[in-house]
Amino acid sequence: MSAGRPDPERRMVSIHTGAGEAQIETVLLGASGRGRAVVVFLHEGLGSISMWRDFPAVVCERLGCRALVYSRPGYGKSTPCARDAIWSPDYMHTEALQVLPALLEALAIDGRAQPVWLLGHSDGGTIALIHAAHSETQLAGAILLAPHILVEDLSVRSIELARDAFMNGSLKAGLARHHIDAEAAFMRWNRTWLSTAFRSWSIEKEIAGIRCPLLAVQGLQDPYGTLEQVYGIARRVPGTRVVELPDCGHSPHRDQPEQLLDELAAFMGVGA
Numbered sequence: 001m002s003a004g005r006p007d008p009e010r011r012m013v014s015i016h017t018g019a020g021e022a023q024i025e026t027v028l029l030g031a032s033g034r035g036r037a038v039v040v041f042l043h044e045g046l047g048s049i050s051m052w053r054d055f056p057a058v059v060c061e062r063l064g065c066r067a068l069v070y071s072r073p074g075y076g077k078s079t080p081c082a083r084d085a086i087w088s089p090d091y092m093h094t095e096a097l098q099v100l101p102a103l104l105e106a107l108a109i110d111g112r113a114q115p116v117w118l119l120g121h122s123d124g125g126t127i128a129l130i131h132a133a134h135s136e137t138q139l140a141g142a143i144l145l146a147p148h149i150l151v152e153d154l155s156v157r158s159i160e161l162a163r164d165a166f167m168n169g170s171l172k173a174g175l176a177r178h179h180i181d182a183e184a185a186f187m188r189w190n191r192t193w194l195s196t197a198f199r200s201w202s203i204e205k206e207i208a209g210i211r212c213p214l215l216a217v218q219g220l221q222d223p224y225g226t227l228e229q230v231y232g233i234a235r236r237v238p239g240t241r242v243v244e245l246p247d248c249g250h251s252p253h254r255d256q257p258e259q260l261l262d263e264l265a266a267f268m269g270v271g272a
Contacts, residue, residue: 008027009027010025011027012026013103013106014106015103016102017098017102019073022073024070024071025070025076025077026049026068027049027056027067027069028066028067028068029060030057030066033066036064036065036066037066037115037140038115038117039063039065040104040109040118040119041056041068042100042123042127043071043121044121046175047071047121047122047124048179050177052253059264063264063268064270065117065270070103072099073099074184076179077180081184082184083187085184087188089197089201092130096127096128096135097130100127100131101135104116110137116139116140117142117143118131118143119142119143120147121146122145122147122250125144125148126147126203128144128147129142129144129207130203132214133209133210141213141215141267142212143215144214145253146218146219146224146229146251146252147233148225148229149204150202150228151201152228154226156194162190163190166186166190171186172186205236207233207237208237210237213239214233214237214240215243216230216234216242216243217230217243217245219249219252219255219256220246220248221246221249222248222250223249223250230242241267
């Protein structure tokens, strides 16, 4: 922790979800203040608070905002999911329209009292889009890092490779450092994305009603999605700012953090 960086506020927050009550691992970062903007970080399909590393803290320092970072149910130190749990294809809708609103309410984060921005990576970007399309919560805008709006063959092939890396490589041990039950977290996500029912999943029509500003960022070497993901958003939500990042895979905040920070500052209208 740097000398000028406030200590993080770590809490387990109890919320009611569609599947019952869950304990959610949360961290609040940045100096508090009336009306100060809050950036809500929404992690990827295998992510957690710890997998963001120090990126949320760096965002707070650069943009002068607060950050809410949390692990969704089944991830990190939040309530684990059952080993045999099966997601339906609309699992990201559950996260966007039940879990996220319940958590924001529990923490008294309200877009009518302060600017609230969503920053989502991969599945988290999709959750941000669904929330923006349906929620009555006022949003200042949403930043989407490698989001998904439809299932591509490229995505399926890479998720098949991830299954092999988990079963036969080092991925399982790597994820075990970040989750109470890495196997349950991985298998639920992996089985869902590789299921026949999920191949037709799409939110392309659903996002057309979004009215808040969007920044959609795609790495040109992303093995999980093509530029169609972000340009598909731009065709349906006029005014979307699309950023293509060279020398960047699926995680812009790790592969090109400085360029991404510059894009965030410009999009959110804060000084360098």
